[in-house]
Amino acid sequence: MMKKQLIMEKALELFAEQGFEATSVQQITEHCGISKGAFYLSFKSKDELILALIDNFMMQITSDIDCSVRNTNDDGELLYNFYYATFNAFHKHSDFVKIIIKEQTQSFNKELIFKIHYYNRLIEGIILSMIERLYGEEVKYIKYDLIYCIKGFMNTYSELFLFYNLPLDLNKLSQSLVEKTTILARYTTVPFISQELIQMFKEPMEEEVTKEQILELAEEKIGEIEESIEKESLILLKQHLLEPTLSRAIVKGLLENIRNHSQCKWISYLLRRYFEF
Template sequence: MVKQQLIMEKALELFAKQGFEATSVQQITEHCGISKGAFYLSFKSKDELILALIDHFMIQVISDIDYTVKNTNSDELLYDFYFATFTSFHKHADFAKILIKEQMHSFNEELLSKMHYYDKLNEQVILSMIERLYGEEIQPIKYDLIYCIKGFMSTYSQLFLFFNVPLDLNLLAQSLVEKTNLLARHTTIPFISEDLIKMFKQPTNEEVTKEQIIELLEQKIEEIEELVEKESLILLKQHLLEPDLSPVIVRGLLENIRNHPHCKWISYVLRSYFHF
């Protein structure tokens, strides 16, 4: 067995019993029957080991689901998606349990960032699936549907992860297909808009450059027809290029665009950029 794989498997046994925080590198090396030096040849730290385990687990789950979505005909797609999801969770149940417990009380930014990354990959897979299944029919409610499907995945997986209940995965998949179809075909009040999704994806202020904001402004200026909002966007763009407006005027311009359905994202970005 490759040493790195041995360390990951043995560490997983300890993490399952004690959690991430309570397990030390010393305990891991003793459980593996190796020296600390051998451990550090494979992993720089315990945190790096944990992230490697997350990568291993999430890549397995995401790749299983993604393969199913890309290689199943539409008639069976939703059923196969749910069946593959819960089969994968069941297959990797030991680490799935640890991960769910740790996320509930973890303040480790790397761990949370890593899980956020895989969560976004999962959303992309779900989005491609529902667009194939329902087409234009679900455009207004597609993000709500994504979150409902993610909720099904999370909630129902806990039944066999934490309660040791014997489950019929075939029946579970059939049941969730019915629920998802009902939501897709009868939901009429969307909550999660395109702009709200963009806010969720908002990068840090340091990552948003003036050039990127100007590009966003130019796009919105082309899209918006309302005179007040369009003029406000033009003035905000000019202020970014040559700052000459007072903070009070800038705030007023931002108020002009804040409630426009197509300006919520750019308003949010500008407020962060100007530290308002």
């Protein structure tokens, strides 16, 4: 395991127990069995480590949801797959989700809050594309209300198994929320959130990720991954990014090869968007 990854995993254990503020770099290094010097070779500060953890977590959640939506060809299954992927991801990373929810209400770190808002905006974009695909012009005036209703379902129902330890039946939960969302889409007639209102309280998004940044990230991941079908696929995708020679069917297959690898989820998400899959 790479030292940076070890630090992130061990720090997460401490953050889950104590929270961000109460956990010191000294405690993290002792828990990892490394020196402070080794820590600072990987991270400039505890805040940088926290941001790296949030990046890693939000990248995985966003890419899982986006992949579920993009890979669902049957519109009748789209909402179900969206909710199932969402709550499965929350459940899989439940310890860190609890930390994020808690720290959002206590932290005054502007960069931390910005990170969370940035990925939140990406997820809103995925939801909007799903709504427009499913309902089209029928929800022209209420689509932004629907985004916030769906986000409300995501947040509220996740609390049931995150904080109350209720048994999680992903199938039943997803079916239930599909029914609720469909009713709202069909029968809501009084819109509250307009596009103009959305623009008033949204912060500017970071600039779109460039081809050069994707290439740099791909090179980094190729260096980190051991020899495997995922590494070979990523090498081919990088070459195709530099000089497009592969068919869309082959590119889609290569993306499918890397999408479930823990270190490739974000690069997979970026490549899917770049190649418009």
